[in-house]
Structure formats: C-alpha cells, structure tokens
Amino acid sequence: MEILKFTKAHHDYRERLVSFLAKEVVPLIDQCEATHITPRSMWQAMGKNGFLCPWLEEKYGGQGLDFLYSVIVWEEMTKIHFTGLAAGLHSDVVVPYIHSFAGEAQKRAYLPGCASGEIITAVAMTEPCAGSDVAAMETTAVTHGDEIVINGSKTFISNGINCDLVVLAARNPDITDRHKGISLYLVEDKTPGFSKGTPFEKMGWASQDTTELFFSDCKIPVSHRLGNEGDGFPMLMQKLQQERIVCATGAMFAARTMLDHTLDFCRTRTQAGKALSKHQSVQFALVEMQTEVEILKTFAHTLIRDHMEGHQIIKETSMAKYKMTQMSKEIASRCLDIMGSEAALESHDLPRMFRDTRVTSIFAGTNEIMKSIIAKTLGL
Ligand SMILES: Cc1cc2nc3c(=O)[nH]c(=O)nc-3n(C[C@H](O)[C@H](O)[C@H](O)COP(=O)(O)OP(=O)(O)OC[C@H]3O[C@@H](n4cnc5c(N)ncnc54)[C@H](O)[C@@H]3O)c2cc1C
Structure with a gap:
C-alpha cells in the first residue's frame, strides 16, 4: 500500500514540472554551474508556473496546495541534479519562517513575491x-x-x-x-x-x-x-524538522537517481563478452544499493506523512538526515566504482551528483549533531 496518496492532480503537476524543467532549466545548467549563479529569470519562471511555495494560501499569492506538491518539486529537481534554484530551501525552509512568524503587514508585503519568484529568500x-x-x-x-x-x-x-x-x-x-x-x-x-x-x-x-x-x-x-x-532560538528549533526532511529526502532522491543512471549504464556496457549487469558481483552491488534505497524511501514517505499530520518526529528526522545523506554519499562512490572511468568524465552526470551529494552530511546540521540529538532522545 502506498504511504503517500498522490492524486491525479499531483501527477498532472509533476508532468507540467518535468516538461518545464526540460525546456527552461536543463539547457542552462552548464552555464549556471560555470558562473556559480542562477539567473533571476529562472526563479521568476518557476514562480510564474506555480512551482515555488505551492502550499501558500491564495490570499498570499499561493495556490493552497498540500505538502506533497513541494515533495514533487524536490524530487524532480533532484532528477535533473540541479542545485542552483534551491527551491526546497526557499519554498519549504525560509518562506515558512515568514509565513509562521511575521506580522500580517509583512506577510502581505513579502509572501506574494516569494510565490512569484520576484523575491528570493535566504x-x-x-x-x-x-x-x-x-x-x-x-x-x-x-x-x-x-x-x-x-x-x-x-x-x-x-x-x-x-x-x-x-x-x-x-x-x-x-x-x-x-x-x-x-x-x-x-x-x-x-x-x-x-x-x-x-x-x-x-x-x-x-x-x-x-x-x-x-x-x-x-x-x-x-x-x-x-x-x-x-524568541529566535525556539523558532529555529521549531522549523528544523521540516528543513531536515527536505535535506534527507533530497539525499534519498539523489541516491535513487544515481542508482538509476548506474542500472542503465550496466545494462548496456559490456565487459568480458557480456553486459556489466550480468556479472554477479555487479548484480549484488546493485541489488544491495537498490534495497537500501527502497527501505529509506519507505522511511522518507512515512516521515513526510507523519510531518503532514503534524507529529513531532525529531528523533526520526535526525535519523533520516544522518542515514539518507550517508547512504547518498556511499552510493555516489560505489556507482562511480561500478561504472568505471567513463563515469569520471565531466561529460557524464555522475561527477556533479557525486560532488553535490558530498556536502549534504554537513549542512542542515552535521551528521555528528544528528547523532547527538538521537543519543539524547534515547536517554544516553
Ligand atoms: C553548501 C552549504 C550551504 C549552506 N547554506 C547555509 C545557509 O543557507 N544558511 C546558514 O545559516 N548556513 C548554511 N550553511 C552552513 C552550515 O549549516 C554549517 O556548515 C553547518 O551548520 C556546520 O557548521 P560548520 O561548517 O561551522 O562546522 P563546525 O560546527 O565547525 O563543525 C566541524 C566538525 O565538528 C563537528 N562538531 C561540531 N560540534 C560538535 C558537537 N557538539 N559534537 C560532535 N561533533 C561536533 C561537526 O560535526 C563537524 O564534523 C551551509 C553550508 C554549506 C556547506
């Protein structure tokens, strides 16, 4: 049984997003990587098409959609492995501070721009x-x-x-x-x-x-x-649960994308007269990684569901942030080994994903800090 209930409306939104990204974002990725900046026009196009802050109420310029629309955005952004827009950070980490804690005048002044992409937040x-x-x-x-x-x-x-x-x-x-x-x-x-x-x-x-x-x-x-x-410190603590779910789930999606690339590669690349995927050692490695990704996907979906239902899941989100970013780093490294030298070329997708996933264990609270939080919740 599916843990998250994606409806036809969610699927339609995803399809629109996928074609938007292919047309408006993917052709510009190399330029953004080289210049270390993402054009504001790209943020505005994201906003205009309804892909920023989809959860914001209509009175603040949003669409009043549920949290799963945000999850769809992180997932599809990860599939094109583009970090420039940091839409999860803007829509689901920073804007919620304004939405939850600003006065009504500030909300009316800023939130519509946050949804349209005219206002980029940090x-x-x-x-x-x-x-x-x-x-x-x-x-x-x-x-x-x-x-x-x-x-x-x-x-x-x-x-x-x-x-x-x-x-x-x-x-x-x-x-x-x-x-x-x-x-x-x-x-x-x-x-x-x-x-x-x-x-x-x-x-x-x-x-x-x-x-x-x-x-x-x-x-x-x-x-x-x-x-x-x-009140700043408790506000920061209050919003960390969602921030860590964004980070953990993003790392899990990244691991799955890297593994999908590797599976495709192994099916077509031949060594010693047969596809790499027909070598038992490669099969076992792929199977081990697929198993881990599937288990952690189930965990991520459970946390997203619990978070949407308003549960306090500090221990579980800390575990997810630590484990999913760790897994993503390990899968990046293992996929590179399996694919060999070709995957080390910058023309291949893997080097960028390898580098991008490496720092996920550092931001949004380092994994050592996650373990300290978990230790406390265990009474250690
Ligand atoms: C790409 C990127 C984007 C970022 N974006 C933002 C942003 O938008 N806004 C923002 O405010 N910050 C941002 N950060 C900063 C990020 O949140 C910090 O890097 C992170 O909190 C860790 O802090 P630090 O790098 O100073 O490491 P330190 O805190 O100095 O830690 C160094 C090492 O010591 C360990 N350590 C520290 N304290 C303990 C402890 N008590 N117990 C055990 N081990 C410990 C850490 O785990 C780590 O291994 C970003 C960082 C990166 C890399």
Whole structure:
C-alpha cells in the first residue's frame, strides 16, 4: 500500500514540472554551474508556473496546495541534479519562517513575491565561529526607538547573492543567556549597511550562490523582527524538522537517481563478452544499493506523512538526515566504482551528483549533531 496518496492532480503537476524543467532549466545548467549563479529569470519562471511555495494560501499569492506538491518539486529537481534554484530551501525552509512568524503587514508585503519568484529568500544563521553551535553567534541587533541596528557577518549563505530578503538570526548583546538573546529579523536587499560577498568556489552545489553577508550599522524597522524579542532560538528549533526532511529526502532522491543512471549504464556496457549487469558481483552491488534505497524511501514517505499530520518526529528526522545523506554519499562512490572511468568524465552526470551529494552530511546540521540529538532522545 502506498504511504503517500498522490492524486491525479499531483501527477498532472509533476508532468507540467518535468516538461518545464526540460525546456527552461536543463539547457542552462552548464552555464549556471560555470558562473556559480542562477539567473533571476529562472526563479521568476518557476514562480510564474506555480512551482515555488505551492502550499501558500491564495490570499498570499499561493495556490493552497498540500505538502506533497513541494515533495514533487524536490524530487524532480533532484532528477535533473540541479542545485542552483534551491527551491526546497526557499519554498519549504525560509518562506515558512515568514509565513509562521511575521506580522500580517509583512506577510502581505513579502509572501506574494516569494510565490512569484520576484523575491528570493535566504536564511542566515551560520557565522565563521558559529556553525553547529548556532548559539555562539556574535552578530548583534540593538533596538533604538523604532529601529534595530545590526552589526556583524554571516557565512555560507545559500541564495546569498540572489536574495532579496534575508531571515537573519542575531543577538541582543545585553542578554547574557546564549539562547534567550537571539531573535530573527527580516532584512531587505539594498538596505543601507547590508552588503554581500562574492560567490564561493566550493565543492559541489556550483550553481548555488553561496556567500557571506555583512551588516554594518544596518538599520531596519522594529516591525521587521519576527515574533517577540528573544524568541529566535525556539523558532529555529521549531522549523528544523521540516528543513531536515527536505535535506534527507533530497539525499534519498539523489541516491535513487544515481542508482538509476548506474542500472542503465550496466545494462548496456559490456565487459568480458557480456553486459556489466550480468556479472554477479555487479548484480549484488546493485541489488544491495537498490534495497537500501527502497527501505529509506519507505522511511522518507512515512516521515513526510507523519510531518503532514503534524507529529513531532525529531528523533526520526535526525535519523533520516544522518542515514539518507550517508547512504547518498556511499552510493555516489560505489556507482562511480561500478561504472568505471567513463563515469569520471565531466561529460557524464555522475561527477556533479557525486560532488553535490558530498556536502549534504554537513549542512542542515552535521551528521555528528544528528547523532547527538538521537543519543539524547534515547536517554544516553
Ligand atoms: C553548501 C552549504 C550551504 C549552506 N547554506 C547555509 C545557509 O543557507 N544558511 C546558514 O545559516 N548556513 C548554511 N550553511 C552552513 C552550515 O549549516 C554549517 O556548515 C553547518 O551548520 C556546520 O557548521 P560548520 O561548517 O561551522 O562546522 P563546525 O560546527 O565547525 O563543525 C566541524 C566538525 O565538528 C563537528 N562538531 C561540531 N560540534 C560538535 C558537537 N557538539 N559534537 C560532535 N561533533 C561536533 C561537526 O560535526 C563537524 O564534523 C551551509 C553550508 C554549506 C556547506
């Protein structure tokens, strides 16, 4: 029995997305990989066609669709192995902060643009000395009358160049408690005192404009604080479940795509007079990987269902994030071994997927941090 109930409407949406990606996105991937940036026009085309924030209510410019439409977007983006749009990050990680915690005026001002692709978002937590230990952040936000003055810097921010709106975590320096001093703020691009670095040259996610953000006496209105002062840390924790489901499921989809490529390759490539897929050692390796992918797909679908039903599944999402990203890295490596030198050529799909999947165990909480969370839930 299927765990997730995809209807005809979901299938139609998927078909539209597949043909959109083939026509409007795939031809531009090599250019985006080379320039480390994805054109804004591509974001706008995604929005215009209903592939950003499909879950947003119509009153905010969305379509009021269920979470499975987002899952379809991550899955199809993974099949073309393109990280540039980071649609899962925008639609299902950052925009939910605005939707859940911003005041009504801010929601009406920003959410329609988030759905149309006119507003590209980023979330900025990480600092040079505050990665896993987010509470160590040093960027300050100080209230003066009806203004907030921000000073500091963030690093490794996805969509960092393209972003029009940043959900920024910063601390009130007068509050000594590491967690209680943190709040979340909305900072618009072009606000005086806010500037961006240049795109990082990094391993994998080459089309993604990851960079640093700088704040120097950057003034924003008090109304741009999300929720109450000091509520930032619990807000971040509240949204991590969905972020980790996006990351884990994306890694599982990537593993499946790499394996599908390898299966096709092994059926046609011959060695010692027969197809690679007829060699028992290759068969066993493929079977082992397929088994793992199937098991973790079932796990992912169960978590998506439970998440949609509103259950708290911190332990399970931490397990999924750790296990699925680990599996994806291992499958990338094993597929390369099985396909041999041809798959190591940049003209082949695998090198990019190999690099892209490698960092998934680092962001959205490292896998060591996932294991620490799981250990706590086990009372260890
Ligand atoms: C491609 C990419 C995109 C990113 N996008 C964003 C973004 O959009 N926004 C954003 O805010 N951040 C982003 N990040 C940053 C990312 O979230 C951090 O890299 C991550 O939180 C880990 O922090 P760190 O790299 O500073 O590693 P560190 O925290 O310095 O960790 C280094 C090592 O120590 C281990 N370690 C640390 N603490 C513990 C502990 N308590 N117990 C056991 N082991 C520990 C880690 O597991 C790791 O192996 C991105 C990173 C990458 C690579």
